[in-house]
Amino acid sequence: MFSRPSFIGDEAIAHAVAAHWLPDVAEIAYLPWGFGAHHWRVAAGGGTVLFVTLDQLEPRHTAATLEAAYAGAAALAAAGVDVVCAPLPARSSGRFTVGVQTGALSVTPWLDGRSHTEEEARGPRHVREVEAALHRAAPPPGLRRWTPRVGPEFAGELRARTARPWTSGPLGEEARAAIAAHDAAIARWTDRYLELADLALSRRETWVPTHGEPHNGNQVVGACGLKLVDWESLALAPRERDYADLIEAGAGDRLRPDPAMVELFALDWRLSEIVEYAHWFAAPHTGTDDDHTALEGLREELR
Incomplete structure (x- = not known):
């Protein structure tokens, strides 16, 4: 932060x-x-x-x-x-x-080193290195399994929460109005998300260890070699959970992802962010730089 x-x-x-x-x-x-x-x-x-x-x-x-x-x-x-x-x-x-x-x-x-640029992180050789090292590793005992972040009640509960003013901070009403204006879209995204989640859960035997956010900001390269940091989201999941940035960069031909799983984890990210930002702005806040960054993040996900 x-x-x-x-x-x-x-x-x-x-x-x-x-x-x-x-x-x-x-x-x-x-x-x-x-x-x-x-x-x-x-x-x-x-x-x-x-x-x-x-x-x-x-x-x-x-x-x-x-x-x-x-x-x-x-x-x-x-x-x-x-x-x-x-x-x-x-x-x-x-x-x-x-x-x-x-x-x-x-x-x-x-770690003494630097973060990769986005271009470096999406390079074919680098993508293969991360893929081979992590996704082909044997899952350690007790590794958490990915589960859907929201259930079928999510859109209705959020609609009820945004029906009342959010007065616990200076950006609360802006955030509430933005979420309320996308009520129908959130319901549609949730329905599709749960449909795809059921498909993913039916294929648990193919899941692999996934970082969750292996973008360039969570990579350090230097005398230590390549290291991934920030492992708080580590989970056993479909491999596509780690592919969002790589797919956008045209690495799909190399990775050959399942389009349904790519869509699932795009929605997983979007709905997870909406959950967090709703919690953020309904709670006390003071209008810090982090609050303003969070509000822009919410708007981006709603777009």
């Missing part, structure tokens, strides 16, 4: 990291990177540097799903899947997440 979290300070994050991962914390810096989680760079006096992530829970995650995702990523790395930048277990518990305020804290080693 671009803005620091209002509910926790750097000192509390440093204390949690020291208690569970890095005893001699000497420096902490907030990183206004990405959108959806909060990040810090934490360094020890001896030179060890960690990348620290605070994932929020509802509506996308629970403490259990986050732990399962990060534990699954660590298991993939231990099995030799080199593209995984694996989270580190806490000293005290061996778990990969620690509850902090309304979220879950996790850490990985700091």
Whole structure:
């Protein structure tokens, strides 16, 4: 997130990291990177540097799903899947997440490198590298299975929620009006989504480990080689879950995806985003840069 979290300070994050991962914390810096989680760079006096992530829970995650995702990523790395930048277990518990305020804290080693450009990330050689490394890996025990984000009641419940004013922040009414204006489209998208989800669920035996968001922003390349970061969405799913950006770039001929599954995960993303933004703007907010970015994100998905 671009803005620091209002509910926790750097000192509390440093204390949690020291208690569970890095005893001699000497420096902490907030990183206004990405959108959806909060990040810090934490360094020890001896030179060890960690990348620290605070994932929020509802509506996308629970403490259990986050732990399962990060534990699954660590298991993939231990099995030799080199593209995984694996989270580190806490000293005290061996778990990969620690509850902090309304979220879950996790850490990985700091990677010196750069993110791929969109063009590089969509290159044929790169696509084959990610495909071979991740989608052909044996699923680790306990890996979470993908499930639909919404059910048949979603459109009706959202219609009822948007029938009343959202007055908990300065952008609430704009968001509510935008969602309400797309009521019929949301109902249509939901019906098609559930139809395609049933098809995907009937083919569970073909599912593979998927990252969920393997776009260029979640890739680091450098002396470490190619690494995928941000494993909070790891799940066993149809391989097309990872293909959205690649299909747009014309990689479909190489990947030979199932068009129905491509459509499913385009809708999965859109409806998941609408769920999150509805939760965001119906709740208290103050009009920060992140709030304005979220409102534009909502409009983009509705378009």
